[in-house]
Amino acid sequence: MNVQTLMNDMKIDFAGPYRMSINGELVDAAEKFDVFNPATGEVIVRAPNASREQVEAAIAAARAAQPGWAALSWERRREYITAYADALDANKEDIITLLTTEQGKPRHSMATTEVDYAIYWVREVAKRKLEDEILEDTPEHIVKVARSPLGVVGAITPWNFPILLGLWKLAPCLITGNTLVMKPSPYTPLGTLRFGEIAQRVFPKGVVNIVSGGNEQGVWITEHPHIAKVSFTGSTATGKKVMAAASGTLKRITLELGGKDPAIILPGADVKALVPVLFDAAFGNSGQWCIAAKRIYVHDSIYDEFRDAFVAHAKTKTVGNGMDPNTDLGPIQNRMQYGKLLDMFADVKKNGYKVALGGTIDESLPGNFVPVTIVDNPPKDSRIVREEPFGPIVPLLRWTDLEQVIADANDTDFGLAASVWGPDREAAIKVAERIEAGTVWVNEIHIHGIDIPFGGHKQSGMGVENGREGLEEFTNAKTYMFRK
Numbered sequence: 001m002n003v004q005t006l007m008n009d010m011k012i013d014f015a016g017p018y019r020m021s022i023n024g025e026l027v028d029a030a031e032k033f034d035v036f037n038p039a040t041g042e043v044i045v046r047a048p049n050a051s052r053e054q055v056e057a058a059i060a061a062a063r064a065a066q067p068g069w070a071a072l073s074w075e076r077r078r079e080y081i082t083a084y085a086d087a088l089d090a091n092k093e094d095i096i097t098l099l100t101t102e103q104g105k106p107r108h109s110m111a112t113t114e115v116d117y118a119i120y121w122v123r124e125v126a127k128r129k130l131e132d133e134i135l136e137d138t139p140e141h142i143v144k145v146a147r148s149p150l151g152v153v154g155a156i157t158p159w160n161f162p163i164l165l166g167l168w169k170l171a172p173c174l175i176t177g178n179t180l181v182m183k184p185s186p187y188t189p190l191g192t193l194r195f196g197e198i199a200q201r202v203f204p205k206g207v208v209n210i211v212s213g214g215n216e217q218g219v220w221i222t223e224h225p226h227i228a229k230v231s232f233t234g235s236t237a238t239g240k241k242v243m244a245a246a247s248g249t250l251k252r253i254t255l256e257l258g259g260k261d262p263a264i265i266l267p268g269a270d271v272k273a274l275v276p277v278l279f280d281a282a283f284g285n286s287g288q289w290c291i292a293a294k295r296i297y298v299h300d301s302i303y304d305e306f307r308d309a310f311v312a313h314a315k316t317k318t319v320g321n322g323m324d325p326n327t328d329l330g331p332i333q334n335r336m337q338y339g340k341l342l343d344m345f346a347d348v349k350k351n352g353y354k355v356a357l358g359g360t361i362d363e364s365l366p367g368n369f370v371p372v373t374i375v376d377n378p379p380k381d382s383r384i385v386r387e388e389p390f391g392p393i394v395p396l397l398r399w400t401d402l403e404q405v406i407a408d409a410n411d412t413d414f415g416l417a418a419s420v421w422g423p424d425r426e427a428a429i430k431v432a433e434r435i436e437a438g439t440v441w442v443n444e445i446h447i448h449g450i451d452i453p454f455g456g457h458k459q460s461g462m463g464v465e466n467g468r469e470g471l472e473e474f475t476n477a478k479t480y481m482f483r484k
Contacts, residue, residue: 022054023209038103041366047212048193088198096111102162109328154182157185160289160390166195173474174208266299283394348384355374380411
């Protein structure tokens with residue numbers, strides 16, 4: 001069979017019904033919920049709302065499949081996961097279109113990038129392996145540390161990057177010998193249901209299970225005694241609830257939560273080069289990402305130049321339907337988040353903060369469209385500076401004293417990521433070393449890698465994803481000692 005024939009055999013019917021994956025079967029549910037297109041407000045489809053019994057069945061299937069899956073060699077599991085990446089690739093164009101339809105991000109840019117990156121991630125994670133570590137090897141004694149799988153992992157994924165962040169969890173979970181029960185956000189379940197359907201073409205039954213629904217299905221998973229670990233990406237408020245629910249059985253948790261990421265621009269920075277980079281860092285995905293640059297601190301000597309250039313660049317961008325190739329930024333994904341932004345915009349207006357661009361949401365539009373908005377030097381205790389808006393509104397903040405700006409950058413309950421920009425690399429690094437965050441970029445931003453650990457400090461999360469450390473989060477350390 002040639003490669004093209006093989007790829008055609010892996011394709012699924014994207015026009016068919018959306019069903020959950022439980023124990024190798026595609027399963028519907030008696031109850032359904034609406035999934036909306038955020039660019040039009042129209043219902044795309046009614047997705048299955050898993051019953052308690054179906055969630056139990058998914059967990060039981062994963063539990064039954066796990067010993068056999070763990071017994072396979074790393075190499076054999078790698079073959080399965082690589083075949084899965086091939087199957088995803090065969091369905092890539094349909095996945096991209098579906099992602100734009102349910103999430104809103106532009107198909108020709110960010111949606112394509114997300115899906116390409118996710119498939120690449122699956123392939124690369126499959127190549128990794130946790131080797132045993134020999135701590136002692138003498139003529140009398142050996143001490144070895146090995147990594148053993150945890151069992152069944154519950155993964156709960158968000159609506160801002162549903163494909164990428166779902167597969168970020170799936171690949172390391174499976175390569176380390178665990179099985180999976182995943183629940184996507186009720187706002188963006190469709191792509192995950194589809195990649196679950198694709199998984200049933202590749203993996204043994206019960207290895208990958210996908211259930212859809214709202215908050216209650218997430219609670220059933222996090223509280224369940226047969227779930228050994230929960231990997232959650234979402235808000236800090238929900239992360240705290242996940243942590244509390246997981247405490248009943250002391251299950252392992254990885255929490256990748258909110259951020260209020262500062263970007264500090266030092267004197268002498270190249271404004272012309274920096275503006276497009278920081279615009280994308282702040283407003284990419286319409287500001288709906290945890291690592292967006294959400295507070296931009298600009299030194300007084302270049303503040304006016306930066307603000308004016310930043311506004312001018314922003315004016316060249318188009319907000320619209322993600323299926324339109326002329327769109328740069330799509331809609332806000334759901335009405336709940338749209339409502340939060342209406343409240344934030346109202347607070348900016350009520351307090352009379354200076355707005356350099358935007359500032360008014362046209363509620364008459366059919367979709368969840370929010371204009372690019374730049375707030376000009378609001379007070380440091382303002383909501384737009386203190387809270388995470390998760391949308392296309394960013395404050396620019398003027399600074400003069402280095403000690404104070406570092407203190408201001410750290411004055412937050414969040415600690416996910418940050419960036420420092422300046423012509424003197426060593427000076428910028430010294431600033432970066434003092435920022436309280438899990439990731440700090442210097443003269444670059446949003447660089448990730450398979451082997452680069454990513455996780456938050458403070459209330460931005462617990463544990464890490466990616467890198468050796470990320471793989472280890474899906475395992476227990478097991479120490480063996482042998483008397484020769």
